[in-house]
Amino acid sequence: MSRRPTPSRRRWTYALLIASVLLLTLMPLPAGIEPFRPYWVALLLVYWSLEAPRPVPLGLAFLIGLVLDVLTVSLMGQHALSLVIMLYLVGRFRSRIRFFSHWRQALAILALLLNDRVVLLWGLLLAGVRDFGWAYWVAPFVGALIWPWLFVLLDQAVRPLWRRRP
Amino acid sequence: MASPHNADRQTLFTRAASPTARLMLYGLLAIVLMAMDFRGQYVERIRNAASLLAVPVYKLIEMPFRFGGWMDEQITSRATLVRQNRQLSESLMAMQAQLQKLNESRAENQRLRDLLGAGQQSQEGFLYAELLSIDLDPFSHRVMISGGPERGIFVGQPVIDAYGVVGQVEAVLPGTARVRLISDANHALPVQIGRTGLRSIVYGSGDTQILVLPTLPFNADVQAGDLLFTSGLGDRFPAGYPVGEIMSVQRDPGQTFARAYARPTASLDRGREVLLLTGSTASESPVSAVDDDQ
Numbered sequence: 350m351s352r353r354p355t356p357s358r359r360r361w362t363y364a365l366l367i368a369s370v371l372l373l374t375l376m377p378l379p380a381g382i383e384p385f386r387p388y389w390v391a392l393l394l395v396y397w398s399l400e401a402p403r404p405v406p407l408g409l410a411f412l413i414g415l416v417l418d419v420l421t422v423s424l425m426g427q428h429a430l431s432l433v434i435m436l437y438l439v440g441r442f443r444s445r446i447r448f449f450s451h452w453r454q455a456l457a458i459l460a461l462l463l464n465d466r467v468v469l470l471w472g473l474l475l476a477g478v479r480d481f482g483w484a485y486w487v488a489p490f491v492g493a494l495i496w497p498w499l500f501v502l503l504d505q506a507v508r509p510l511w512r513r514r515p
Numbered sequence: 516m517a518s519p520h521n522a523d524r525q526t527l528f529t530r531a532a533s534p535t536a537r538l539m540l541y542g543l544l545a546i547v548l549m550a551m552d553f554r555g556q557y558v559e560r561i562r563n564a565a566s567l568l569a570v571p572v573y574k575l576i577e578m579p580f581r582f583g584g585w586m587d588e589q590i591t592s593r594a595t596l597v598r599q600n601r602q603l604s605e606s607l608m609a610m611q612a613q614l615q616k617l618n619e620s621r622a623e624n625q626r627l628r629d630l631l632g633a634g635q636q637s638q639e640g641f642l643y644a645e646l647l648s649i650d651l652d653p654f655s656h657r658v659m660i661s662g663g664p665e666r667g668i669f670v671g672q673p674v675i676d677a678y679g680v681v682g683q684v685e686a687v688l689p690g691t692a693r694v695r696l697i698s699d700a701n702h703a704l705p706v707q708i709g710r711t712g713l714r715s716i717v718y719g720s721g722d723t724q725i726l727v728l729p730t731l732p733f734n735a736d737v738q739a740g741d742l743l744f745t746s747g748l749g750d751r752f753p754a755g756y757p758v759g760e761i762m763s764v765q766r767d768p769g770q771t772f773a774r775a776y777a778r779p780t781a782s783l784d785r786g787r788e789v790l791l792l793t794g795s796t797a798s799e800s801p802v803s804a805v806d807d808d809q
Contacts, residue, residue, distance in 0.1 A: 425549065
């Protein structure tokens with residue numbers, strides 16, 4: 350079996366990953382657990398930024414954020430801002446976070462996601478939302494709990510594509 | 516692609532400043548977009564154009580759920596179907612009996628209106644639509660429904676469910692349409708209080724369970740339990756559809772107006788089926804001034 354990934358295989362994996370996080374973001378959940386939905390797109394992009402040979406460019410994060418804004422019909426630019434800030438922070442502390450153990454990494458992710466909620470708050474307050482409910486602040490914890498498993502899973506799926514670059 | 520050699524040639528400062536500069540650039544761009552989307556119409560147009568590309572994504576995501584629903588229908592047992600059928604026929608009978616009476620009072624009402632010289636009361640038709648199995652941003656207060664322009668859905672069309680007003684169509688896309696719920700903080704709806712006939716405007720609060728009437732006169736006769744109906748002013752929603760029930764009234768002496776809070780009668784966050792009103796009162800016009808701005 351040839352271990353060297355072809356560019357087309359890499360492209361397909363990327364497309365599949367992005368499609369699956371969009372699916373997870375838009376897929377209907379029962380009303381009770383819906384507010385706890387983790388920020389899947391951010392989790393994927395953070396993994397990507399940490400483990401890929403080079404971090405996700407902020408321009409790409411901005412574009413993906415805009416796509417997410419259009420898809421979820423939120424205030425235009427809200428997710429773009431959130432992802433740009435998040436990936437900037439990841440890029441800043443990349444070399445440190447990369448060498449954390451999974452659970453310490455999860456704590457770093459928690460900090461990032463909580464910070465991100467504060468960023469999203471601006472947009473929501475601008476849009477006139479006043480009552481967020483406690484679940485708004487719990488979703489980051491769900492994201493952080495999922496992180497180690499997601500990390501291992503993505504490692505299986507994506508790491509081989511990056512291990513040997515032509 | 517910068518080769519390692521190139522990367523080494525960069526000075527320390529450009530390397531350190533570049534991501535921050537980019538953060539500033541994109542951050543500013545996003546904030547400007549948010550402000551424009553909040554204030555103006557331009558971004559709305561861009562969003563509607565981009566939504567055309569979102570439709571295939573929605574269809575794709577919906578597919579497994581639609582298939583699941585179809586499977587569910589296929590394996591429903593005969594006994595369940597027969598039982599449901601009987602229940603439905605019974606409730607239909609009851610409804611029809613009630614309708615007979617209603618028809619009579621409608622005719623009577625029309626005769627009286629004729630005597631008074633008041634105008635013809637319009638009759639609305641309905642168009643059935645289902646909500647797509649898509650969870651949008653929970654704070655966006657929008658839902659996607661099935662059916663697009665080919666079924667005669669137009670922007671500004673009132674949307675109701677079995678219990679009351681749900682919202683209005685905000686954008687029509689191929690095969691689907693986006694509905695703004697009355698709970699959206701930027702939505703306003705002219706209403707009338709059933710008991711007293713007092714007219715006011717009900718705003719969304721950003722919470723699907725709460726509507727706000729922030730501009731009631733201080734001495735207005737409003738109390739908890741009062742029902743709200745559309746008043747028909749604003750030419751968007753026909754008169755007489757239930758909107759909500761007053762939960763509480765606040766009369767703060769420091770304020771100019773009394774505030775009332777209402778609970779919407781329509782199941783905004785749980786319903787799966789809606790009706791679109793087609794008829795004379797529901798006129799085709801873009802979402803704009805009256806219902807859109809506070």
